[in-house]
Amino acid sequence: MNTPISFKILKRQPGTLARVGIISTPHGDIETPAFVVVGTKATIKGVTPEEMKEYVGNQVALANTYHLFLQPGHEVIKAAGGLHTFANWQLPTITDSGGFQVFSLGAAFGKGVTKFAKGEAPESESVNKKGINVYSREAATQHGKLCIIDEEGVTFTSHIDGSMHRFTAERSIEIQQAIGADIIIAFDECTSPSADYEYQKEAMDRTHRWAKRSLMAHKQNYEALKKQGLYGVVQGGRFTNLRQESARVLGDMGFDGFGIGGSFSKEDLKDSLKVVNEILPEDKPRHLLGIGEPEDIVEGVLKGCDTFDCVAPTRIGRTGTIYAYTGKMKTSSCGTLEYPETVKLNLRNEKFITDYTTLDPLSDGYVAKTYTKAYLAHLFRAGEMLGPQLASIHNLHFIVSFTKKLREQLLQM
């Protein structure tokens, strides 16, 4: 059957992997390259859906499966009519697989993760109706871990109340189908970027087996299949040959697009992304997971990524830091894209108390042009909610329009 997600490439940049395209979803088109705003718990922190539309200008938003599963619960969202209705998000949406959060919030990242190889089993294991291993709270405590990985899935404790839960590929898909985003993501095992080869290889192989199971699970729900596309997630850490293998294996599975995961460092970005995107099917969209500082986006675009998400714009905005343009232009490391230089300003700095210039005179955003640094400096010092609100809108608009500018430049070349 036809997938509800399609991707059309309008233009390619010769000499690089950069391309301009359009991802079509049941809730509208996404003109790529594009920045995806993050609304972890079905809300962009401090920003109303109306402000997204009027002042941010994003085309797509991402929510986190792990968080929504724990609170309010995917069944609550399903009963509300799905994520779009529940959160009043009238645009294309994505949910991640929950994999990253299970590993990063369920346990200290890269630590406290207990693994069982295929066939191995922990002491107080039991098997539930679906034939999936379930570990008691006691078992987890015995092992002193909050995140237990086995071949079938991951058992983890909630970061909210310590309650024990289990995700498998099938469960992640079931939850994401209930939430109802346009694009959902196969369950993957995240690793620390510092993990060794053996660990990465094992995790990657398991991610591939889970990817296949995620696809199978998705295909079994005919209703969801009409409304949701499924992305696979390339893993492999900082090992080029593992990344290549992951791209090859997943590229052949028939996904609607791909996430590229695993907390890249800036150095990794340059090398790994290129080799991955040279292998991934060219006619499918590629999403770089969790990366989105301005210069990272430039690199990501040149290395063939189409969409990006990052919590930075709202996270730094909430503490009083805003993006601004310097007025200078920069050239990308391989010399094919020009982009405006950006800085971060900490509005809590004393000098801004009497700085009556607007947030960013070089930005065309409504908030950037309307509100002064002095006013936001006051709001942050006074502990007023409006400070984080306005700074978040500004930063999101900034990074969304920064990415749009790269698109325009590629189209004009």
Add this chain to the structure above:
Amino acid sequence: MNTPISFKILKRQPGTLARVGIISTPHGDIETPAFVVVGTKATIKGVTPEEMKEYVGNQVALANTYHLFLQPGHEVIKAAGGLHTFANWQLPTITDSGGFQVFSLGAAFGKGVTKFAKGEAPESESVNKKGINVYSREAATQHGKLCIIDEEGVTFTSHIDGSMHRFTAERSIEIQQAIGADIIIAFDECTSPSADYEYQKEAMDRTHRWAKRSLMAHKQNYEALKKQGLYGVVQGGRFTNLRQESARVLGDMGFDGFGIGGSFSKEDLKDSLKVVNEILPEDKPRHLLGIGEPEDIVEGVLKGCDTFDCVAPTRIGRTGTIYAYTGKMKTSSCGTLEYPETVKLNLRNEKFITDYTTLDPLSDGYVAKTYTKAYLAHLFRAGEMLGPQLASIHNLHFIVSFTKKLREQLLQM
């Protein structure tokens, strides 16, 4: 010279003191009765100026002189071009005198206030350039108080950092002229509603002397006089004869309008307001300070008040409580106004987790019609900013439009 504030009465209700009018200010008209939204620190907590305009529909906003004097400082606001420019408030504005906050925040209300009668002086007193008594921190500490009242003014410590400051009538006016609201308020001495007759009488007499000095101070600034109107504040506590005296004395002074102060109880409302408004000049607007629950507004309108302010809509909104209509109509205690019955719903109640009805199906507000109780219940439980934001917009719109409905009813009678 002409005052920039004028008031026109369009209609009176026979048998009550209720009237429908229009207050004209340099930043536009206020159709009364009207609810004034409160933005203590030059921001309506959690609500953008754009949302005020589009979703709340208020015609006027009030900021607090005491708070803005301490943070960011009135000079910062003046240098920004005044309150309207600083906060992007494109509508009529009011600042209070600072009196209420000096007494309620500078010291426990009704306690810890040291008074000096005319001529009396504290130990470590000094006299500043303007000939005003200034008390050292040490003196305040010696007296064990954070708020020292004398004939000239009030010495108080900041609730933020404990620094010592002094307000006099002249100083309050100077600060309010720097802030630049359309309507400013004469410096007054607030008292606890439980204070005895002697205390109230003394405070009221001083308030009257400060009122005269406030008027004098305002008249000395020709520029401010063109742009700002001055209200006097009726005090007198729960003693009817003091209230009458205060209304008589202030009514003859030539103010542009009147505030009625002093934390009324609901019982006081019925009696004191009526006697006060029967004496105050009929052709001047009357603002009931700090009162604004729906039923209080009905009573206030019937007793001749034109405008109302209250922090309740945003304060209760931030903790998850919203106003809603029950669908029933009520009749005011003296049987001349019909108004919709209202309730408060605490969205943190478990039953709202799966209540997919909108916030208030009987309200015509955008937020009330667009967002569900289930979504806001989720936001509040998840500690997300958007919960307080949407609840505050809803509650403000609710009370603003509730007051507008009373106006429409009076016009149609």
